[in-house]
Amino acid sequence: MHPLSPDELNPIFTLPEISTLSQLPPIAFSALQDRADSAFATLSALKAVNPILLLNGFAGVDYEELVHDLVAKHSDHANLFDLCYAENLTHPQKPIWLRLKAGSGLVFCELVGQLLELSSRHLDAEHIVERILKKQDNDPKVANYLSLLAQHVAAGEGFSHPVLINLMVHRHDDSMPIVHARQFTPEQLFGAVHFQTEQGSIFSHHHLLEPGLIHQANGGYLIVPIEELLEQPNLWFRLKNALVSRQIEWSRPAEMAAFYFQPEAPPLDFHLILVGDRSAVAELYLMDRDLDTLAFLRADILPEWDAREDLPTYLGYLAHLRQKYQLLDLDASAVLRLCRYSSRLTDHQHKVSLVEAQLVAMMQLADVIARREQSDIISATHLILAQQEQDHRLSFLVEQSDIGVRDGQYLMQTQGKAVGQINGLSVIQIIGHPYDFGEPVRLTATVHLGDGDVADIERKAELAGHIHAKAMMIIHGYLSNLFGAEHPSPLSANLVFEQSYHEIDGDSASLTGLCALLSAMAKEPIYQHFAVTGALDQFGNVQPVGGVNEKIEGFYRLCKIQGLTGQQGIILPASNRLQLNLSDEVTAAVSAGQFHIFPVARVEQAIELLTGSVAGDVEQPDTLFGRIRDRLDELNGHTLERGFLRRLFRI
Numbered sequence: 001m002h003p004l005s006p007d008e009l010n011p012i013f014t015l016p017e018i019s020t021l022s023q024l025p026p027i028a029f030s031a032l033q034d035r036a037d038s039a040f041a042t043l044s045a046l047k048a049v050n051p052i053l054l055l056n057g058f059a060g061v062d063y064e065e066l067v068h069d070l071v072a073k074h075s076d077h078a079n080l081f082d083l084c085y086a087e088n089l090t091h092p093q094k095p096i097w098l099r100l101k102a103g104s105g106l107v108f109c110e111l112v113g114q115l116l117e118l119s120s121r122h123l124d125a126e127h128i129v130e131r132i133l134k135k136q137d138n139d140p141k142v143a144n145y146l147s148l149l150a151q152h153v154a155a156g157e158g159f160s161h162p163v164l165i166n167l168m169v170h171r172h173d174d175s176m177p178i179v180h181a182r183q184f185t186p187e188q189l190f191g192a193v194h195f196q197t198e199q200g201s202i203f204s205h206h207h208l209l210e211p212g213l214i215h216q217a218n219g220g221y222l223i224v225p226i227e228e229l230l231e232q233p234n235l236w237f238r239l240k241n242a243l244v245s246r247q248i249e250w251s252r253p254a255e256m257a258a259f260y261f262q263p264e265a266p267p268l269d270f271h272l273i274l275v276g277d278r279s280a281v282a283e284l285y286l287m288d289r290d291l292d293t294l295a296f297l298r299a300d301i302l303p304e305w306d307a308r309e310d311l312p313t314y315l316g317y318l319a320h321l322r323q324k325y326q327l328l329d330l331d332a333s334a335v336l337r338l339c340r341y342s343s344r345l346t347d348h349q350h351k352v353s354l355v356e357a358q359l360v361a362m363m364q365l366a367d368v369i370a371r372r373e374q375s376d377i378i379s380a381t382h383l384i385l386a387q388q389e390q391d392h393r394l395s396f397l398v399e400q401s402d403i404g405v406r407d408g409q410y411l412m413q414t415q416g417k418a419v420g421q422i423n424g425l426s427v428i429q430i431i432g433h434p435y436d437f438g439e440p441v442r443l444t445a446t447v448h449l450g451d452g453d454v455a456d457i458e459r460k461a462e463l464a465g466h467i468h469a470k471a472m473m474i475i476h477g478y479l480s481n482l483f484g485a486e487h488p489s490p491l492s493a494n495l496v497f498e499q500s501y502h503e504i505d506g507d508s509a510s511l512t513g514l515c516a517l518l519s520a521m522a523k524e525p526i527y528q529h530f531a532v533t534g535a536l537d538q539f540g541n542v543q544p545v546g547g548v549n550e551k552i553e554g555f556y557r558l559c560k561i562q563g564l565t566g567q568q569g570i571i572l573p574a575s576n577r578l579q580l581n582l583s584d585e586v587t588a589a590v591s592a593g594q595f596h597i598f599p600v601a602r603v604e605q606a607i608e609l610l611t612g613s614v615a616g617d618v619e620q621p622d623t624l625f626g627r628i629r630d631r632l633d634e635l636n637g638h639t640l641e642r643g644f645l646r647r648l649f650r651i
Helices: 034-045 063-072 105-122 126-135 140-154 186-190 226-231 234-245 278-287 311-324 332-346 357-372 380-394 397-404 466-483 510-522 548-562 575-579 584-591 602-611 624-636 639-651
Strands: 052-056 080-088 096-101 167-168 178-179 196-197 201-203 221-225 271-276 298-301 302-307 352-353 417-419 421-428 433-449 454-456 491-497 525-526 530-532 570-571 598-601
Touching: 034 052, 034 063, 034 298, 034 575, 052 278, 063 178, 063 221, 063 271, 080 105, 096 105, 096 140, 105 126, 105 140, 126 352, 167 271, 186 234, 196 598, 196 624, 226 234, 226 271, 226 278, 234 278, 278 311, 298 332, 311 332, 311 357, 332 352, 332 357, 380 433, 380 624, 397 433, 417 639, 421 510, 421 548, 433 510, 433 548, 433 575, 466 510, 466 624, 491 510, 510 525, 510 624, 525 602, 530 602, 548 570, 548 575, 548 584, 570 575, 570 602, 575 598, 598 602, 602 624
Parallel strands: 052 271, 052 298, 178 221, 221 271, 421 530, 454 491, 530 570, 570 598
Antiparallel strands: 080 096, 080 167, 196 201, 302 352, 417 525, 421 433, 433 491
16 A cells, blocks of 8 residues: 655645736626526516515625625616605595605605695695606506595695605605615614603604515515524514515514504515525525425525646636735735635645635735735735634644643553553634634454444443444445354454544544444454544445544654654545545644655555564454454354365365
């Protein structure tokens, strides 16, 4: 088996001929989201009323910018209107809405004021009415209101408020309203009916109506995070009812429960954009099974980009982020370094991240360092320093783990040989702490006479999850298939993660555990300068695992503490090659021959590296598998029978 070369440990990017990032034209996030682009093209052509578009996204997406860009691209018209409330001249406790032509609200209020003044002085106001109706295209509801107003004044009736019109929504231009609802209350979303008290009496009027986000978005788009609806489930059902009924019911405070005041529900005509990750969408669906039929138009927001197919477009996106946040320019070395950082975020050498929040965070940290050093451009050195400083700020737990190794409290070996003992690899993830790190763990296996069962001590101690339990069952299936197909195994085994006091889960230690068991069954020692990770199937094929970079760096850190010998290294699944994106220090150690990374596709390859013995076949007595079969047959009393058969077939 040959270890990976240094060139295989990190992604390789070929930049266009640029000296700085600003030489590339900025490309917005929306240009890299063809699925969302298709959804908005369809949404703008739908003939449905109050349609819903559901965007499956992720944390860190600037949804407002995305929607603005795609609406500007696909929506060439808007059903905009101004909305005002006026006193109901026949039922004062039921204010009415008037829908006005977009941008005409201020003039309408002014003309109604002139109409009221002329009418109160018994002067001819017909020309004012005609002017108003002309500006409102002879809207019948406006015409009816003006007629009632004239009769009301002529009869000498009074008003509940001296100003007749409450202009709630006024469109100053023809731009499409796009409203992003964030951390809203019911009143902020649906509008509020305020009230006043006077001498113990409660009263309200049309000027105490406050518009909500839904009123501001009327005629345009409303972006609603699904997480907000999950925290306030009643709001989703109320919003759903508004979409179906095409009108917006007002929120009434509890204090007005005994007071009758019911403004007319205004019309609703807009596009609802629901945004959230898949888990949030799933929760909303469990809350309301009608979601599939209501939100039949959906699109995925992609968190990554294929750098092999189109790197220049991605670089344009980086240029857009730099311009958007007004950061210093990046030279070519910094662009390469940022692409490498971005690729690590995706855990794939051919992919780069589109998660704005993470990319901008690193660019801003490098910008701070560059300005601190009075540089007018960001270089790779600034990005490296930014990453190092960030690692230092977040690595207290890593240092505590290292202290345990130095003090001899955490028993790990990176030299020598031992039977039934092997170094495994784990990744520590702490909720609320944005810094995952690798931590080696020692696995030990012992065997004894029994019924062939593999006892997983972690599971019995209730320190392991279901996936880990499944992995242990796969190990048992592999051993049974290989050694117990004809006769039951007389050996049982115990497998344990030493010095592990927290719950573990996952199947990435199944190759490690199996190799420890094979070592114990064959009484063949394992080289302790190796650490192993990998999942298994029942036929001995090694399958990929997650967190390989953190795992490798964690074991390298341990070897560095105990002293690099030039023999130490990692055994990992061959199918994980494209996930490699290692630190400069580990890459340099590999280049210098101080550390090695071996890819394996089969159990046999792993055990041969670990023991230096040929795995062979169960029918070959001079191989590791053959010695295990001989030991099992001896314990089962089948040694004479097997010896006879071997002599027979040699003849």
